[in-house]
Amino acid sequence: MSGLRELNPPQRKAVMATEGHVLVLAGAGSGKTRVLTERIAYLIEKIRVSPARILAFTFTNKAAGEMRSRVERLLARKDLPFWVGTFHATGVRILRREAKHIGFGNNFAIFDEDDSLSLVRDIVKGKEWRLDEHPPSLIRNRISRWKNALVPPGEALKHARDTVEELHAQVYQRYSGELQKCNALDFDDLITRVVELFTVHPKVKERYARQFRYVLVDEFQDTNAIQMVMIDALASQHGNLFVVGDDDQAIYGWRGATVENILQFDRVYDDTVTVRLEENYRSTNRVLKAANELIAYNKGRKGKNLWSSKGEGECLQLFFADDEIEEARSVRETIIDLIRSGFKRSEIALLYRTHAQSRALESALRHGGLPYQIIGGVRFYERREIKDLLGYLKLVNNPRDDVNFRRVVNVPRRGIGKVTLERIEKAAGTASLSLSLRKKGGLTEVPKLQRERVEEFTKLIATLELMARKATAHDVLVEIIDRTGYREYLQEDPKTAQTRLENVEELLVETHRFALTAKDPRLASFLEEIALISDIDTLKAEETVALMTLHNSKGLEYRAVLITGLEDGLLPHYSSFEDDEELEEERRLLYVGMTRAKERLFLFSSANRLRFGNWTGNKPSRFLDEIPMEHVEVTSESRMTRAGQELFKSIDARSAPQEQEIVVQSKRFYVGADVLHPTYGQGTIRKVEGSGRDMRVTVYFPGAGEKKFLALYAPFQFLR
DNA sequence: GCGCGTGATATTTTT
DNA sequence: TATCACGCGC
Numbered sequence: 001m002s003g004l005r006e007l008n009p010p011q012r013k014a015v016m017a018t019e020g021h022v023l024v025l026a027g028a029g030s031g032k033t034r035v036l037t038e039r040i041a042y043l044i045e046k047i048r049v050s051p052a053r054i055l056a057f058t059f060t061n062k063a064a065g066e067m068r069s070r071v072e073r074l075l076a077r078k079d080l081p082f083w084v085g086t087f088h089a090t091g092v093r094i095l096r097r098e099a100k101h102i103g104f105g106n107n108f109a110i111f112d113e114d115d116s117l118s119l120v121r122d123i124v125k126g127k128e129w130r131l132d133e134h135p136p137s138l139i140r141n142r143i144s145r146w147k148n149a150l151v152p153p154g155e156a157l158k159h160a161r162d163t164v165e166e167l168h169a170q171v172y173q174r175y176s177g178e179l180q181k182c183n184a185l186d187f188d189d190l191i192t193r194v195v196e197l198f199t200v201h202p203k204v205k206e207r208y209a210r211q212f213r214y215v216l217v218d219e220f221q222d223t224n225a226i227q228m229v230m231i232d233a234l235a236s237q238h239g240n241l242f243v244v245g246d247d248d249q250a251i252y253g254w255r256g257a258t259v260e261n262i263l264q265f266d267r268v269y270d271d272t273v274t275v276r277l278e279e280n281y282r283s284t285n286r287v288l289k290a291a292n293e294l295i296a297y298n299k300g301r302k303g304k305n306l307w308s309s310k311g312e313g314e315c316l317q318l319f320f321a322d323d324e325i326e327e328a329r330s331v332r333e334t335i336i337d338l339i340r341s342g343f344k345r346s347e348i349a350l351l352y353r354t355h356a357q358s359r360a361l362e363s364a365l366r367h368g369g370l371p372y373q374i375i376g377g378v379r380f381y382e383r384r385e386i387k388d389l390l391g392y393l394k395l396v397n398n399p400r401d402d403v404n405f406r407r408v409v410n411v412p413r414r415g416i417g418k419v420t421l422e423r424i425e426k427a428a429g430t431a432s433l434s435l436s437l438r439k440k441g442g443l444t445e446v447p448k449l450q451r452e453r454v455e456e457f458t459k460l461i462a463t464l465e466l467m468a469r470k471a472t473a474h475d476v477l478v479e480i481i482d483r484t485g486y487r488e489y490l491q492e493d494p495k496t497a498q499t500r501l502e503n504v505e506e507l508l509v510e511t512h513r514f515a516l517t518a519k520d521p522r523l524a525s526f527l528e529e530i531a532l533i534s535d536i537d538t539l540k541a542e543e544t545v546a547l548m549t550l551h552n553s554k555g556l557e558y559r560a561v562l563i564t565g566l567e568d569g570l571l572p573h574y575s576s577f578e579d580d581e582e583l584e585e586e587r588r589l590l591y592v593g594m595t596r597a598k599e600r601l602f603l604f605s606s607a608n609r610l611r612f613g614n615w616t617g618n619k620p621s622r623f624l625d626e627i628p629m630e631h632v633e634v635t636s637e638s639r640m641t642r643a644g645q646e647l648f649k650s651i652d653a654r655s656a657p658q659e660q661e662i663v664v665q666s667k668r669f670y671v672g673a674d675v676l677h678p679t680y681g682q683g684t685i686r687k688v689e690g691s692g693r694d695m696r697v698t699v700y701f702p703g704a705g706e707k708k709f710l711a712l713y714a715p716f717q718f719l720r
Numbered sequence: 721g722c723g724c725g726t727g728a729t730a731t732t733t734t735t
Numbered sequence: 736t737a738t739c740a741c742g743c744g745c
Contacts, residue, residue: 059735088735113734131740132728187735222735255734356731376734410721417721450721534735551733573732589733612730613736 007031007038014244014275015039018047018214021269023262024244027306028291028595029282029557032244036218037067039242040082041074043214051082055212055234058086059219062537063555067218083212087227089532091190094197094208101201102193107524109184109398110531114382116140116186119403123174134167142168143175147188148226148256150195153177181432183400191226198233209237219555220245224256241269247302248295249592251551253585263302280306282557284313287601290631291594297626298584315633316601320620324357327606328364330635331562334602335370335545338560343600345371347559350547351593353571357564358547360610365545375548376535385490385500386507390530392480393473396464397523400432409457412489416457420450434461460484473526474511481508550593561597563590566605567618590623603632675699683707 004012011031014024015038026032040056043049058064064084072080083090092110099106111119120136120143142165146156153176156169179186185193198205215235217223220243223231235241243265250259266272280288288308295301319334321327335348350361355377365372380386391407410416423446428436437443437458443451460483468476481487481504490500514529515521536552550563550571565571572586594601605620673685686706687698700706 061735086735190735251733252735254732354732413722415721419721532735549733570732575732585733610736 004038004042007034008279010275010277011035011038014242014277015042017273017275018043019240021239021265021272022242023220023265023272023274024242024277025262025274025302025304026244026246026277027280027304028246028249028592029280029308030277030306031279031281032218032277033063033067033070033555035277036216036244037070037074039216040067040071044071044080044082045075049213051080053211053213054082054216055090055214056082056084056216057090057218057231058084059222059555060534060536061086061089061532062534062539063218064089086532086534087223087230088187088190091194091230092528092532094194095185095190098197098201098204101204102197103180104185105183107183107398109182109394109401110190110528111179111182111184111186111403112381112531113187114387115184115394115403118407119175119178120171122403122406123171123178127170129167139168139171143172144188145256146172147192148224150192150226178402181400181430182402183398184403191230195226195229195233198230205233206237209234213238214240215242217241217243218245219249221247221250221259221262222252222257223261224258225261228261239269239271247300248298248304248588249554249595251554251585251589251592253581259300276304278304278306280308281310282598283308283595284310284599286313286315286631287594287597287599290316290601290627291591293628294587294594294623294626295591298587300581300584314600316603316627316631317635318603318624318632319605319635321604321606323608323615324360324606324610325364327564327604328360331361331564331602331604332364332368332370334562335365336368338600343560345543345545346541348545349553349556349558349561349596350545351550351553351561351563351596352547352565353550353573353589354565355549357570361547361564365547370545371543372545372547373540373542375539375546375552379535380503380506380538381530381533383500383503385486385503389477389480389486389504389507390527392464392484393477393523394527395434395461396468396476396480397527399434399461399465402433405433412484412486414457415453416450420446420454424454434458438462468523471523472511472515472521473523474508474515474521476523477508477511550589553596554592557596557598559598560600560602561593562602562604563593564604564606565609566590566603566621566624567609568621569618570609571621571623587623587626590621 004015007015008031011034014022014035018039024032024035026035036056040054043054044051056064056067058067064086067084068080068082071082072078083093085093095102095104095108096106099108117136117140120140121131124131124134124136124139146153146159146169149159151159153169153173156172157166160166160169179189198208212234215231217231222245231241231243243262245262247259247262250257250262253259266274283291285308288306292306317334319327319330321330331350335345335350338348339345350372352358352361358374358377362372362374381390388408388411391404391411395401395404395408406421409421423443424433424437427443427445437454443454446454464476464479464483467479471479487501487504490504491497511526514526518525518529536548536556539546539548546558553561563571571590572583576582576586603624605624606618608615608617610616671685671688675683675685683699683701685697686700698706698708
């Protein structure tokens, strides 16, 4: 345990406060992963806790894997049986054992977003509603919200607030029935069903709560209400709950995450010990100060001030471009310069607000011959050909999966169209499609030719199913591609054939790799792995520049970070303009991006952008006004562009102490604010009078008494 | 049952 | 720009 000595005092406190409720407010780069791993190691080695009695939640599978290997390295042991995983993965783990209590087989399938959406779409179609009048994604969202509020399908109708919602409630009811029929759970179920299980079967809950003597949660600011219920249940027996988070990095409010979990924690558990980690080990002070000043504009926060002993560092660089092509070009040149000055490609990240922005950037990088990897975007597993093949694999793994039956029954085309499918459904009644077809003689209404085709398909699936019991996922996939003539089918369209075939090959490589490395190489295990995989989990340790959204950059760090698209409408995004809280979340998003940088931070803003094939104009992000210009160098190229010239006028105006600046700054002058004065030291604002240029503040300094200042010229630093 | 043309629509972020 | 639902004609 030599690691303990290397921790700073608050970190050590966080590691060693093993009993009761502990809330760690961990600023960006303050070593929270370190604290988590040291704490687990400490529990196992010093407190002598059996590893199986420790449960840790992480935000991604990748983080879970890293945490496990770091703990094992610390203790120089292998295969420690402590639980670490995402909420979803942990939910699956529990539900696999307890499925019978909630009326499912323990071999239940997991419906991904797409399966679940298809099911909603099928239900809407089945009701003969128009898809454009009843958008499946909207309904799916509504269902998700009901589920997360623990409203069962039977009661949704009562909760519906208008006639449209009443229709959605009908879909919800049907949707639940269909899931049951398919022996499948959707993403929401993986958590809500655990909570339901614990409510209906307190004995089961008790068993788990007794097992887990210590529960730890990372990225606590991005947990939602139902996850909190799950955490609380699991920690209910021993009451040893350790959560780590940073309210300034909460970026999943739109997904139902609530900072209230952090803000209320010490009120919910009155034995809470709070530890603050404010020393940053990641970034230089320029980066940190710029980020601190920006985030200080947010109101709803606990407040903290990060500092670093890493030295001043280099200025941030800001580049204004006329359009996104020029922006991409300067991104490329910046990266090339960085590499020339000794940066490795893998030490550089390129971030943006929306996936759509990656196009221009990718093309510039390709032209510069710069290898990159892109996280997310059009995801591999969402491509048509991959979905088809996975559809087969899913159906083979779980013949009750009607959603994937419908997806693949006529792919490649085998003459089973709409009408035949309807007849199959009618004949099946309430039974699942694939299974009912295995009984002879049901399809009397289907013409002979079609019936033979259906029988052939049924036989194919049954054969593959038999095979899948022993064979690897890879072998089953090879068989599917062969038997269905899937390659030939893709070749029918010469325009897309090549890329699609390459994707199929990639899937084959993927399953092959899985067959060689996985503990259980069989189909079910493969499908489970890919169901829970997240974009960021696919980030490979390669010598490439990483491209990703700001959301995906959470938890990562890079020597150099480039953030593009600092424009009003993009960052902050349009959708947040109306709502202060959403605007604050956008600000946090930029804060998260900025604090990923260890040494160099580059910001890019473009005056024009191509949207749906039309050029549209954008103003520079309002957040740029909130980053103090003393830490920022506007690149000389910007002076050359039209956009840059315009902007210079406003920046020059801004750097002179004028009305505008005071308006922006004024919200920082309020009674009770702590300030630091170069000669008088620390003080507190007692009084604020007037506004704009004439604003006066009275400050009380313990060493020097009360002093009055004109806010405009007050040489304060603000403390929190 | 299938293919094709047309027009509407999308880009916010995702476990 | 790229994709997809829809409807028509074969």
